[in-house]
Amino acid sequence: xxxxxxxxxxxxxxxxxxxxxxxxxxxxxxxxxxxxxxxxxxxxxxxxxxxxxxxxxxxxxxxxxxxxxxxxxxxxxxxxxxxxxxxxxxxxxxxxxxxxxxxxxxxxxxxxxxxxxxxxxxxxxxxxxxxxxxxxxxxxxxxxxxxxxxxxxxxxxxxxxxxxxxxxxxxxxxxxxxxxxxxxxxxxxxxxxxxxxxxxxxxxxxxxxxxxxxxxxxxxxxxxxxxxxxxxxxxxxxxxxxxxxxxxxxxxxxxxxxxxxxxxxxxxxxxxxxxxxxxxxxxxxxxxxxxxxxxxxxxxxxxxxxxxxxxxxxxxxxxxxxxxxxxxxxxxxxxxxxxxxxxxxxxxxxxx
Amino acid sequence: xxxxxxxxxxxxxxxxxxxxxxxxxxxxxxxxxxxxxxxxxxxxxxxxxxxxxxxxxxxxxxxxxxxxxxxxxxxxxxxxxxxxxxxxxxxxxxxxxxxxxxxxxxxxxxxxxxxxxxxxxxxxxxxxxxxxxxxxxxxxxxxxxxxxxxxxxxxxxxxxx
Numbered sequence: 001x002x003x004x005x006x007x008x009x010x011x012x013x014x015x016x017x018x019x020x021x022x023x024x025x026x027x028x029x030x031x032x033x034x035x036x037x038x039x040x041x042x043x044x045x046x047x048x049x050x051x052x053x054x055x056x057x058x059x060x061x062x063x064x065x066x067x068x069x070x071x072x073x074x075x076x077x078x079x080x081x082x083x084x085x086x087x088x089x090x091x092x093x094x095x096x097x098x099x100x101x102x103x104x105x106x107x108x109x110x111x112x113x114x115x116x117x118x119x120x121x122x123x124x125x126x127x128x129x130x131x132x133x134x135x136x137x138x139x140x141x142x143x144x145x146x147x148x149x150x151x152x153x154x155x156x157x158x159x160x161x162x163x164x165x166x167x168x169x170x171x172x173x174x175x176x177x178x179x180x181x182x183x184x185x186x187x188x189x190x191x192x193x194x195x196x197x198x199x200x201x202x203x204x205x206x207x208x209x210x211x212x213x214x215x216x217x218x219x220x221x222x223x224x225x226x227x228x229x230x231x232x233x234x235x236x237x238x239x240x241x242x243x244x245x246x247x248x249x250x251x252x253x254x255x256x257x258x259x260x261x262x263x264x265x266x267x268x269x270x271x272x273x274x275x276x277x278x279x280x281x282x283x284x285x286x287x288x289x290x291x292x293x294x295x296x297x298x299x300x301x302x303x304x305x306x307x308x309x310x311x312x313x314x315x316x317x318x319x320x321x322x323x324x325x326x327x328x329x330x331x332x333x334x335x336x337x338x339x340x341x342x343x344x345x346x347x348x349x350x351x352x
Numbered sequence: 353x354x355x356x357x358x359x360x361x362x363x364x365x366x367x368x369x370x371x372x373x374x375x376x377x378x379x380x381x382x383x384x385x386x387x388x389x390x391x392x393x394x395x396x397x398x399x400x401x402x403x404x405x406x407x408x409x410x411x412x413x414x415x416x417x418x419x420x421x422x423x424x425x426x427x428x429x430x431x432x433x434x435x436x437x438x439x440x441x442x443x444x445x446x447x448x449x450x451x452x453x454x455x456x457x458x459x460x461x462x463x464x465x466x467x468x469x470x471x472x473x474x475x476x477x478x479x480x481x482x483x484x485x486x487x488x489x490x491x492x493x494x495x496x497x498x499x500x501x502x503x504x505x506x507x508x509x510x511x512x513x
Contacts (some may be wrong), residue, residue, distance in 0.1 A: 094365035109358040112365075128365050 002064045002154035002187050003029050004050070009059035011045050011211075019045040021211045023059070027155075030185040036198040037208035037234070043191045046208075047157050050189060051080045063154055079148035080157040083164060085140045087132040087147075093119075094128040097146045111150075118149040121183065122176075138169045145180065159244060162197065170277065173202060195235055199223065207231050229348040230268040232280050232341060238307060241286070241317045243279040247272045252279060256313025259291050259337070266349060269342060278350065280341035284306065286319035289336025294319065296327040360504040367425040368497050374490030375435060378483045379414055382442070385479035386410050388472065389449060406449055413438065417487065425495040427479035427501050432494030439487030442480050492499045 009023040035043040049056040052073030059338045061069045119125045122142040165219040198205050199219040207214045215227040226232035232240045245254030247269045298309040306325040308316050316320040342351040423431030453468035
């Protein structure tokens with residue numbers, strides 16, 4: 001396994017469209033990094049640059065101290081697992097997993113031992129003689145991972161590997177990837193647009209938007225202390241509620257919601273008196289209280305929790321109560337905010 | 353696992369491509385025979401009812417050997433034996449059309465000449481011999497590998513029991 005450094009990576013296509021801007025990341029040995037962001041944010045392009053499938057316009061890519069920026073993909077010692085599995089339909093699982101080693105002309109007995117060991121890890125021993133058409137979606141993905149494992153590469157790359165699976169299988173395969181990472185202690189880069197995958201799998205998350213890195217941090221850091229409005233809105237399900245307003249004389253005042261700031265908040269916003277800010281409140285941080293009254297528009301019971309959608313005046317809010325609720329449309333619920341994030345409206349940066 | 357055991361274990365997941373390739377090569381050399389036998393260096397040819405039978409046999413041969421090439425991939429005993437039998441029949445074929453053509457005298461213009469001259473005769477015999485060798489060797493390899501695999505699988509079953 002290896003350390004990976006991405007230094008000032010840029011990707012500019014021939015038509016002058018820039019897909020990635022100044023991407024910097026140090027990945028420690030054995031770390032699982034998840035690149036997350038909406039479609040078109042540059043995460044897959046970054047991964048493909050690491051794999052060597054896209055040229056790097058500028059910057060450096062370093063593995064274990066060796067600059068591999070211009071090295072051809074086959075020499076990089078990197079294995080990639082694709083969203084569509086890319087299995088050979090006419091080959092058995094065994095042959096699919098052994099294929100890359102056969103191309104390298106490795107000893108057949110060594111190949112056999114490596115394939116059996118990978119199959120054992122992935123629970124595919126009984127499927128080795130089957131062809132891809134006889135396997136389920138989850139098994140397809142495990143074969144694709146097996147093909148990467150047998151190569152014992154320095155870095156594993158996963159490009160949205162669970163996107164083609166149904167929700168139940170996605171959860172199971174996600175847990176398998178996590179267990180695999182713990183077992184192999186491999187350096188992994190994982191691309192997804194699914195924040196649940198990012199939060200559950202990652203040692204660190206890189207959140208991207210429009211080709212720019214928005215924040216790099218642990219899942220808790222991104223959830224708890226988002227750098228800006230984008231990260232705050234992207235991480236967390238359901239997404240954070242945002243209320244635009246002004247700070248005036250120790251209070252936050254918006255068109256529909258106003259509340260007194262506590263001492264800590266007053267200190268934090270001391271430079272913003274009279275200025276516009278955005279208040280962010282996660283649905284789980286809305287509790288029953290007396291700050292304002294929310295008129296219910298939709299009640300969604302999820303078992304242990306209930307999502308209550310409503311509005312305060314014209315301000316739409318979603319609350320996540322840790323109990324079973326049976327609100328009807330039009331019911332009024334008194335709410336308060338347990339924890340609040342503040343953002344500068346102009347720069348969209350978090351106020352800390 | 354020692355190397356010998358790994359080699360046996362590998363057969364559980366890999367195909368017998370050696371025998372299969374030999375079968376395909378046998379077809380190839382039979383095609384060489386096939387295209388060589390129906391022409392004559394002397395500009396004429398000796399046609400009998402055997403010619404039609406030979407054409408039909410060639411078609412059946414190619415079908416059977418192709419099926420064998422697929423069957424032996426999976427270490428099937430019966431297909432291996434079939435390959436050996438068909439290989440033996442290729443030797444027998446040397447004594448049918450090639451021999452008869454080489455010993456038949458035809459009137460070519462004013463001259464009397466053998467229907468098949470020595471160079472062509474040797475060539476077609478070589479093609480049949482090579483084709484036969486591939487089939488017999490491929491069949492024997494198929495039987496040996498198949499039996500080895502069956503014995504290994506039995507030992508694994510005994511171990512598991």
